[in-house]
Each structure stands twice: as structure tokens, then as C-alpha cells.
Amino acid sequence: MMMNRFLPNVRGGLVHRLRRSGFNQPTIAKMVGVTQSAVSQILHKDAQKYHAALLKMGLTREEVDLLLSLLEEDVKLEPVRAVTTLYAFWRKLLGEGRLCTFHRAIRPELGTCELCISQPAYLGADEERAKVLSKLNEAVRLLELNGVVSALMPQVSMNLVYSVANPRTISDIAGIPGRIVRFVDGVKAVGRPAFGGSHHLATVLLAVNSRNPAIRAAVNIKNDERIKMVVESLGLPNTTVQQGHVIVSEESIIDSVAGSVPKVDGRPVIVFHEGGYGYEPTTYIFGENPVELARLVISLARKYLSYHSQT
Secondary structure, X not given: OHHHHHHHHHHHHHHHHHHHOOOOHHHHHHHHOOOHHHHHHHHOOOHHHHHHHHHHHOOOXXXXXXXXXXXXXXXHHOHHHHHHHHHHHHHHHHHXXXXXXXXXXXXXXXXXXXXXXXXXXXXXXXXXXXXXXXHHHHHHXXXXXXXXXXXXXXXXXXXXXXXOOOOOOHHHEEEOOOOEEEEXXXXXXXXXXXXXXXXXXXXXXXXXXXXXXXXXXXXXXXXXXXXXXXXXXXXXXXXXEOOXXXXXXXXXXXXXXXXXXXXXXXXXXXXXXXXEOOEOOEEEEEEOOHHHHHHHHHHHHHHHHHHHHHO
């Protein structure tokens, strides 16, 4: 179903989208990983044919537009990122049972199959990791149910991570593969929570946790003057690191953010990183669990929007 139905139609929609963005056929072929002849054949067919096929599988029109938009953004930056987004989206559709009706229509013998929506067997062997995924899923659901969160979405999109106790590597930290993005009037997780589902934010959390083991969750939101005013008005612990308009690296960001977090404090901690050349200013929020952070983000978003209406 992936190789014969989903992937060809996603590729077709993406090729048309890239062509409308001004890319020529040879460039599109390299970006998508097919021959120029294949690109030409795709472009000779109506783009709506590919959209209609994805709708028939069970996606909504908004989801099709979101997926193609994310993939267009990703293939311009890095092919691996596009693959991550594609498979995160696919696995989420499978896990939610969204493709079952279509699958059973083309394979009637699978009428009683529930393999894709069943809890993976390995989770039962590790109760702590199962609880981490469950709690992270609860937090993501809170964010998705509160449209105000989109007001705090940074340009690089959002992620939310949660670790097991005493994590050793980012493989011990669960995140959202493909990230959390704006969707219709709110936000949507591109993939289901998974260990290793985030790189940057998980690496930041790992460094922070080494200083303060009580901190096991993190989320990133936008950084601007209004969110700083909101945080100050609520009396939340915060600090600012790194002046903008300078050359920074991922390593320097991680070191400066982790070094600014107190070693002992039971409250969520907010760190404003001012970014630098090639890095967007970002607000990092750290706490003990992701549900606590999700509720805080929702509160910050509501206050953020009220500040906007007042100004």
C-alpha cells in the first residue's frame, strides 16, 4: 500500500508543487530521487489526480496540503529530513487506523487485521518507556486540542521531548518524528511519539538533564519581545543567553542553554536563546514532565494573544 499507492501519489503531488515553485525538471528529479523522464510523465498528468488518490485512501484535503508543504520545505534542505517526515506521517496514519478502510477494500482478507493500531510488542517489555510514550502522547494531544498554541509556533516548527529517568543518549528520549507544525486553526504532530524522534531538542534536554536530573521534558516555542513580556508578567524563572547576529553552532547553543539552567529547582525553567547567523531565536522550556509543559505553553499562548489584542 505504501509503495504502490501512497508514495507514488505523494511524489506526484510534490513534483507538481515543486514545478509551480519554479524548479526545472532536472532539479526536481534530483530533489525527489527519480529520473527526469519520470518527472516529465508526472507533469503530463493533472495534479488533482494525485490529490484525489490520497483523499480516497483516507487523508483529508488539509492533510494532503500539509504533507506536501512539509515535504517541499524538506527536500530543499535535506533529503533525509524529507524521508523522516514522510514516514512519520505514514506511521501516524497507520497507527490511528486511518488507512484501514481503504486497505480492507483492496485486500478483503485483512478484514479482522488490527496490527497497525496495536501497541508494539516491545513496549510491554519496558514499562518505563511505555509510560514515557503514553505521557508524551497525552501532552501532544493537549497541544493539538488548543488552537491558541499556533501563536507560539517558531519558524523551525515545534517539538516536545520526554526522557526516561537518567537518560544516557538521545535514544532514551522520546520526541515527535517530523515535528509539530501549524495545521488549519491549531497545531498537529506529524508523527506519533517515538524514542529518537527528535535530534536537536533531545540533545539539549540530555545536556540539561546531566546538570539537573529532575528535568526530563522540554519544548521549544518562538522567541520575541512579547513572549518575554508574558513570561515576566507571570513571574516564571527565566534567563537569556547568547546575543543575536553572531556566528553560532548547534554545539554552542546546547552548551549555553544547558549551562544556564539551575541545578536544583522544582519549577519549569525558561531559557531565551537569541539565535545567530543561520539559527532562529528560540525559547526553550524545561520541566519534569511533558503534560506540565503542554499546559504551560497553552497558558503562555493565551496570555500572548491577549497582549496582542491589547496592542
